[in-house]
Amino acid sequence: MGGDGSRVPRLTTAFLLLVGLPMPAGAPTRAVAQDRPGAAAPAPVSVDVPNREPIPMRPVAKLPPGPVKENSGIVRSRQFPDLFWMHNDSGDEPRVYPIHRNGEAYRSTREPETPGVLIGGAINVDWEDITVDSDGNLIVADVGNNGNDRRDLVLYYIPEPSPDASRTTFRKKVFVRYPGQKDFPAPRSDFNYDCEAVFTVGNAVHLLTKHRSDTSMKLYRLDHPKAEQTNDLTFLEAFDVRDKAVGADATPDGKRVVVVTYKAIWLFERDDASQPLFGGRISYAPYQSPQVEAVCFADDKSLLLADEETGQLFEVELSGLTRLR
Template sequence: MNKLALLSSFIILQACAQKPWHGDLNYLGKFTNNLSEVSGIVSYNKKLAWVIEDNGNKDHIYAINLKAGLVKDLNVKDAKNQDWEDLATDKSGNLYIGDFGNNDNKRKDLTIYKLPNPELEKGDKIPSEKITFHYPEQKKFPPKKSNQVYDSEAFFHWDKHLYIFTKDRSRPYLGKTLIYQIPDKKGNYKAKLVGTINLCNDQDHCSVTGADISNDGKTIALIGYGYLYLGKNFDVTVISETKFDAIYLRHETQIESVCFLDDTTLLIADEQSKTKGRNLYSYEFQ
């Protein structure tokens, strides 16, 4: 083998030995193969998190440890995964599944499933009840491409209400996120439009794919592909006036999930996309 060939082999070996690049995210672990499309995450404590997968996957919720290892699998009774996109919790421990993925803006069966605290469930199934809703501003299914702003992949719970953040799919791209409010109790509701925000006008980075609120209610976190948006000193009564810090994570994968582990630490998950993703991360901020 000549010197050039030896040098080339050395460079290739060095590249293979390098750790995967995760930007400013702290890598915690890789999900098992059957959790390749994690779309929502919540945590009740600093030991476990719960996740779901989106459209086409099982009607299950999964407990994982903080290295992304599967701990428990619960079948959600009386629920159907049309397009589960996010998870939320309330201070009583109830869990909410947002079945409101609406890529084509033509669904009329938008649903949130309310479950009791899954950490108290001793069996392999958990009951659920339905909260259904619609957006009163949407008149056509689907609307014109210029007004396709009724998809959603993000929500959180606060003070007996659920706050839903829509995902803009309009053409041309508007960069507009609508914020809707509905009660957290079983029923059928007309969602109340309580605010509009515009994070930026870049479709690749400004469409909201996950949301959560800190336990003290002072900070909200919105996630997109490669960007985190933090709204501090949050006031739900003037939600449109929230000022967001845009934080580039230096890691552009299909990030779909975010939740608070504590008031300054986030858990973040991305979906499998070709050779990237299917990972659990943490991110700390001040």
């Protein structure tokens, strides 16, 4: 409370968030405006995008049975080396698929001919992304909402299983909703309540929306998740991604977040995870592949991307992105 400058005035913090500038280190991330019916939302952050050649994508492998079907999420394990978890979206059983970085599948000890780990009690309505938290959970996001009409958006928290397991179950399921949505389905002028891109910072789950009414994406955070009840998401900020966000991942410290659209890769970097995501350094590169919907950090220097249409796994070097600011 003294005059050491460590306290950030509320209006100053709100202003910095509004214009997309980083807050002082240690300042909490706050929503500028409540994302609720009738509230004035801040304009999305936007940057100029140069014309450039597509980034090189090195084919790694054809995905094995299981995730080759209709993959829509990938994340690196924080407990096991050389382990990446994948899943398919609607139409598959509630399974997660362990693979090596080279695309080869792990096989179950008890059921070697059946790919993946069955999540008992879960339902795959429209699984769209997967992430991991600091408590050792896989979090599968059943938040696909093409019709903008779902009232059952849910996150499954699953203790990360051994890659040679055949089945497990979830620890809890957490229902979520967007506070700004009042109509089900949403009107076509506000058809922006789908989500295919999810990541964690510590134990905090973040969702990036896939818009059909404009080219932006909104960033939401799940605060104080409570199981077996519907939790309002907290709106944080928005960014003009010039397309549809279909996958995301973050480094464990939350300082780097990658987002993939159907046409491009975006990298957001900040000095502290408490700072606004879209107020820091931004890099970009277009790519060419039919239908990439899954991305994750393979290590500090590269990404893995999975193409749903071709069933192909690719590697991309982060050094190939263009720094925009």
